[in-house]
Amino acid sequence: MKTKKSREELQDDRIDQLGQVVKKIRLSLGLTQSEVAEALHVTPGYISNVENNRTAMSLRVLVYYAELTNTTLDTLVGLTQTDYQATALDNDIMRAISSLDRRDKEKLLQTIRIWTE
Numbered sequence: 001m002k003t004k005k006s007r008e009e010l011q012d013d014r015i016d017q018l019g020q021v022v023k024k025i026r027l028s029l030g031l032t033q034s035e036v037a038e039a040l041h042v043t044p045g046y047i048s049n050v051e052n053n054r055t056a057m058s059l060r061v062l063v064y065y066a067e068l069t070n071t072t073l074d075t076l077v078g079l080t081q082t083d084y085q086a087t088a089l090d091n092d093i094m095r096a097i098s099s100l101d102r103r104d105k106e107k108l109l110q111t112i113r114i115w116t117e
Helices: 007-016 018-028 033-040 044-051 059-068 073-077 082-098 102-116
Strands: none
Touching: 018 044, 018 073, 018 082, 033 044, 033 059, 059 073
């Protein structure tokens, strides 16, 4: 029988997934650990440790990472509030689009125009 998790346990689970989220976003932007480390003024080993959940990001680095990747803090730690879900979704869409080449962006725009007509 499953027991219902407390709010604290759910929050801990989300924080434990931060490394996976950080890696997924980095890869979706086509960035290397070294590039992210340089932009955040940390070592590539630090980024590796974060992505493998061996260390937690400091708040300072987390904020800079969010800015670097055009992502909200809520999206990074999985605590998106209902009021911010639309904004977080917009940011996720923009991040996904930014990795496309020009031709694919044009195709996507054509598709969106068809859907909204």
